[in-house]
Amino acid sequence: MEEGRQAQFARLWQEHGPAIGRVIASYARPGADQADLAQDIALALWTAFPRFRGQSSEKTFLLRVAHNQAVRHALNRRVDPEVDAELADPHPRPDQQASARQEVERLFRHVRRMPLLQREILGLALENLTQAEIGEALGITPGNVAVRITRARAALRELMKEDGHE
Amino acid sequence: MNDAEWLKLRELWQQERGQLPPDLQRYAQRQVRGLWRENIIFWTIIAGECAVALWLLVHARNATVKLNAWVILAVVALMSAWFVTMQRRLWPKPLEIPSEMLARFDRQLSLSQVSVWIGAGVFVAGSLSALIQGVMLRGGVGHLWLTSKLLFLQTAVALVTLALLPRWVARRARLGRKRIKTWREEIGEAS
Numbered sequence: 001m002e003e004g005r006q007a008q009f010a011r012l013w014q015e016h017g018p019a020i021g022r023v024i025a026s027y028a029r030p031g032a033d034q035a036d037l038a039q040d041i042a043l044a045l046w047t048a049f050p051r052f053r054g055q056s057s058e059k060t061f062l063l064r065v066a067h068n069q070a071v072r073h074a075l076n077r078r079v080d081p082e083v084d085a086e087l088a089d090p091h092p093r094p095d096q097q098a099s100a101r102q103e104v105e106r107l108f109r110h111v112r113r114m115p116l117l118q119r120e121i122l123g124l125a126l127e128n129l130t131q132a133e134i135g136e137a138l139g140i141t142p143g144n145v146a147v148r149i150t151r152a153r154a155a156l157r158e159l160m161k162e163d164g165h166e
Numbered sequence: 167m168n169d170a171e172w173l174k175l176r177e178l179w180q181q182e183r184g185q186l187p188p189d190l191q192r193y194a195q196r197q198v199r200g201l202w203r204e205n206i207i208f209w210t211i212i213a214g215e216c217a218v219a220l221w222l223l224v225h226a227r228n229a230t231v232k233l234n235a236w237v238i239l240a241v242v243a244l245m246s247a248w249f250v251t252m253q254r255r256l257w258p259k260p261l262e263i264p265s266e267m268l269a270r271f272d273r274q275l276s277l278s279q280v281s282v283w284i285g286a287g288v289f290v291a292g293s294l295s296a297l298i299q300g301v302m303l304r305g306g307v308g309h310l311w312l313t314s315k316l317l318f319l320q321t322a323v324a325l326v327t328l329a330l331l332p333r334w335v336a337r338r339a340r341l342g343r344k345r346i347k348t349w350r351e352e353i354g355e356a357s
Contacts (some may be wrong), residue, residue: 001289005197006191009191010191013186013190013191015211016183017184018180018183018184020186020265021182021183021184021185021186022179022182022183022184023184024186024262025184034185035187038184039189039190039193039194039326040184041189042191042193042194043193043194043197043198044260045194045260046191046195046198047194047198047257047260048260048261051261052315064261064262064263065260068260068261068262068263068264068267069260071264071300071353072264072267074352075349075352077351092168093247100178100181100182103178104178104179104181104182107175107178107179110183113351115353115354116352116353116354117264117353117354122262124181126175126176126179128176137263138263139263139265140267142303151348153167153172154167156167156175157167157171161327
């Protein structure tokens, strides 16, 4: 039974690793903070998985557990968004300048400045989850999800504008 | 943000792959095993203490000893409440959404206050009763001198506890509620 669980966990981790990586990047700063959150999420998934009954897709279940754990992590290690911004490499190498990677890092830095619930809803929407799936993961109605996604998008746009990023 | 911008954002988002440390599965398994080990050790000790206290309650003829057995049981109850709270904090419910989690923290804060007061009440009342029974009603300090000294010590601890507890409990509750309020704001529940 334990071996079956191990194999299942390994498969899920393999399949949805990048999505979990994005959850981590949207709540924790690169480095030790992200490594700690990855461990917390792995542990939460390992303990939660026996309770998966197939009422939702595996991806929805995984993202729900990962986001719940990430919110707890963020609450316990509150990081000043300004500090987060300052910790970003101020002098990137020439080959990194204006690269796509930098764009991605900047996007995640903006996301990390958003309130947690907005961050959660935006992250789930960007993972292509339907409104019904997002509502199920967050315990709110699909109608409420639509309103909150609109707000989260507007908030992110504001943050990007502040940074002179159109 | 229009739909074209949103699509561009989604493309950018999908480019992040994350850097996951290796062997996370083994880490999770090790942690779960550690939790089981901790639980077994703790509950074995608690069961032992309970057995001793119950044995004393059933077999002891001395009222002082019986009262002290009740005090042991009160301390055991407090320790168990503390352990369970710590475990829950360390091992949160993975499917619990943040607003449910904060509501649970609020409830737990009230419950822990009540359990601290009950445990402390039993401890103080038990100590004082034991002192009265063991020393005053049974022939003074010279009678069963070791028991008397232990009783005095226990009563002193109980009185210090009684003096410090109200401020400590109130401070913990105030800090706890403040923390939960900050967390609610941080989550953005109002939005």
